[in-house]
Amino acid sequence: MSLAWQVxxxxxxxxxxxxxxxxxxxxxxTLINGFPFSSETFxxxxxLPLIRIxxxxxxxxETYVSGRIPESSIVRNGDVVIGMDGDFNLRIWDRGRAALNxxxxxxxxxxxxxxxxxxxxxxSALKVLNDLTFATTVKHLSSGDVLSERMPLPPTEDQRRxxxxxxxxxxxxxxxxxxxxxxxxxxxERRAAGVVAAVSGxxxxxxxxxxxxWLRSLPHHWQKVRVGLVARMGSxxxxxxxxxxxWVDCTIPWITTGEVKQLRSDRIEDLxxxxxxxxxxxxxxxxAELCPKGTVFLCRTASAGxxxxxxxDMATSQDFVTWTCGPHLNPHFxxxxxxxxxxxxxxxxxxxxxxxxIYVPDLQMLRIPLPPLAEQAExxxxxxxxxxxxxxxxxKVSRQGELLTERRQALITAAVxxxxxxxxxxxxxxxxxVPAT
Numbered sequence: 001m002s003l004a005w006q007v008x009x010x011x012x013x014x015x016x017x018x019x020x021x022x023x024x025x026x027x028x029x030t031l032i033n034g035f036p037f038s039s040e041t042f043x044x045x046x047x048l049p050l051i052r053i054x055x056x057x058x059x060x061x062e063t064y065v066s067g068r069i070p071e072s073s074i075v076r077n078g079d080v081v082i083g084m085d086g087d088f089n090l091r092i093w094d095r096g097r098a099a100l101n102x103x104x105x106x107x108x109x110x111x112x113x114x115x116x117x118x119x120x121x122x123x124s125a126l127k128v129l130n131d132l133t134f135a136t137t138v139k140h141l142s143s144g145d146v147l148s149e150r151m152p153l154p155p156t157e158d159q160r161r162x163x164x165x166x167x168x169x170x171x172x173x174x175x176x177x178x179x180x181x182x183x184x185x186x187x188x189e190r191r192a193a194g195v196v197a198a199v200s201g202x203x204x205x206x207x208x209x210x211x212x213x214w215l216r217s218l219p220h221h222w223q224k225v226r227v228g229l230v231a232r233m234g235s236x237x238x239x240x241x242x243x244x245x246x247w248v249d250c251t252i253p254w255i256t257t258g259e260v261k262q263l264r265s266d267r268i269e270d271l272x273x274x275x276x277x278x279x280x281x282x283x284x285x286x287x288a289e290l291c292p293k294g295t296v297f298l299c300r301t302a303s304a305g306x307x308x309x310x311x312x313d314m315a316t317s318q319d320f321v322t323w324t325c326g327p328h329l330n331p332h333f334x335x336x337x338x339x340x341x342x343x344x345x346x347x348x349x350x351x352x353x354x355x356x357x358i359y360v361p362d363l364q365m366l367r368i369p370l371p372p373l374a375e376q377a378e379x380x381x382x383x384x385x386x387x388x389x390x391x392x393x394x395x396k397v398s399r400q401g402e403l404l405t406e407r408r409q410a411l412i413t414a415a416v417x418x419x420x421x422x423x424x425x426x427x428x429x430x431x432x433x434v435p436a437t
Contacts, residue, residue: 015417015419016152016417016418016419017154017418019154019155020152020153020154020418021152021153022150022151022152022153023150023151023152023153024147024148024149024150025107025118025122025125025146025147025148025149025150025151026146026147026148027110028109028110028113028118028151028153029080029107029108029109029110029113029115029118030107030108030109030110031105031106031107031143031146031147032072032073032100032105032106032107032108033102033104033105033143034051034073034100034101034102034103034104034105034106035069035070035072035073035099035100035101035102036101036102037050037065037099037101037102041065041066041067042063042064042065043063043064043065043066044062044063044064045064046064046065046066047064047065047066047067047069048064048065048069048074048097048098048099049061049063049064049065049095049096049098049099050063050064050065050098050099050101051075051081051098051099051100051101051104052101052104053083053084053085053086053089053103053104055098056081056083056089056090056091056104061098065099069099073099073100074097074098074099074100075093075097075098075099075100075106076093076097077093077094077095077096078092078093078094078115079092079093079106079107079108079115080092080093080106080107080108080115080118080119080122081093081100081104081105081106082104082105082106082107082126082141082146083103083104084103084104084105084140084141084142084143085103085139085140085141086139087139088126088127088129088139088141090119090122090123090126091119092115092116092119093106105143105146107146112156113153113156113159114156114159114160114163116159116163116166116167117153117154117159117160117162117163117416118151120162120163120166120412120415120416121151121152121416122146122149122151124412124413124416125149125151126141126146126149129141129145129149152416152417152418154418161422161423162415162416162422164422165415165422165425166411166412166415166416166422169411170408170411170412173404173407173408173411174408176404177401177404177405180397180400180401180404181401183397184394184397184398184401187390187393187394187397188394190390191266191386191387191390191391191394192340194383194386194387194390195336195339195340195383195387196214196215196340198336198379198382198383198386199333199336199337199340199368199369199379199383200215200217200218200340200369201218201219201222201369201371201379204219204220206219206220207219207220208220210224210369212224212367212368212369213344213348214340214341214343214344215369218369219371221371221372222369222370222371223369223370223371224367224368224369224370225367225368225370226365226366226367227323227329227334227366227367227368228364228366230325230326230328230329230370231296231323231324231325231326231329231334232323232324232326233321233322233323233363233364234289234291234295234321234322234323234324235287235316235318235320235321235322235360236255236287236288236289236315236316236317236318236319236320236322237286237287237288237317237318238286238288238317238318239278239279239282239283239285239286239288240285240286243282243285245281246278246279246281246282246285246286247278247279247282248279248281249279249280249281250276250277250278250279250282251277251279251280252277252278252279252280252283252290252313252314252315253273253274253277253312253313253314253315254274254276254277254278254288254314254315254316254317255271255274255297255310255314255315255316255317255320256274256275256276256316256317256319257299257301257302257303257317257319258274258275258276259271259274259275259308260299260303260306262308263306263307263308264303264306266339266387267387267391268308269308269309269332269335270308270309270310270311271297271308271309271310271311271314272311272312274314278315283315288315288316288317289315290313290314290315291310291313291314291315291316291322291324292310292313292324293310293311293312293313294309294310294324294325294331295309295310295314295322295323295324295325295331296308296309296310296322296323296324296325296331296334296335296338297309297310297316297320297321297322297323298320298321298322298323298338298358298363299319299320300319300320300321300357300358300359300360300363301319301355301356301357301358302319302355302356304345304346304350304356304357304358305342305345305346305350305356305358306342307335307338307339307342308335309331309332309335321360321363327373328370328373329370329373329376330373330376330377330380332380333376333377333379333380334368336379336380336383337368337369341368345358346358349362349363
């Protein structure tokens, strides 16, 4: 390989071999924009599946199109498809013939160009465009942006060698990432199953059948009760925004659906910080109530099913119900019961096709198992102990996945900028580091 190097582009500090040429993407490919199909032609079945931006992933097609389909808008395997809204995602199409919707484009190579090389090299440029594009809502990419982008291009045979090398090495990394994702899914299932086993007294052998919809049996000495008999149920409210004076000097933590993000992983039990607060005046002039520390809350609307325990005195919006536990119910035992029954709550009680809602009358009838108070505390500690071990393993696997993803991108960047000779690098273990030049 020549040791002479030159700057990749005027806007980049990367270098590439001197015998490579800087070319405009528009000189290397033909770009075809998607067609503005009428929604009247859409359906769950039809002549061809319709590629929308969400379909750049691997999920099943949801929408098909029928009727007149311009030949130019039909995508074939091997075309490069780019989403032009949002994060400007790109993929080499491999899902068969499909119709390309508006706000996407496809690229086909001109003579002497290996489209796989373009597909590996272009995402870095698109990321720069994405990072530099200002948008208040959704970012938009134009055809001109793509075609005017400049990139270093090796001779055709070198393009093929680099693409072959990256096909092999990224496939290995992707297989590892898929295995890690499966492991994370299994660990998540194991974590959830452990919680259900704990709150249902799984360590007890003498059991009785139960009519609780989410449990088959309970220990003989346990009760099952309606939560309202052992905890006071409440709901939240939003002080009227038409009274600005009610939103001055806000000091009371106020739980809204914005806090659900903290609770999605089920790692946090006690919520201490909220994004918003309300005032004493707002509280006094609304149906909101100040709940004491230790009150359990459950989101019942947009992010239905997620729950936590108040780490200090707090109020909530109307999107939540609360339970202030009496002397026979440990708040954190109730919390883990709610988390264990979340699939049942969403599957059996949540209403709505888009935004799920669990209605208050259904929650008023909610029932849980009730062991003796001391045993409730032991169960909570058991759950915490087993979750700590699983969470640590999940963190380790997730970190390995992050490193592999970083390794994958570093490998692609090094290859498409000629930082090493792929003909001598082939066969190396991709987890050992980027091959030296």
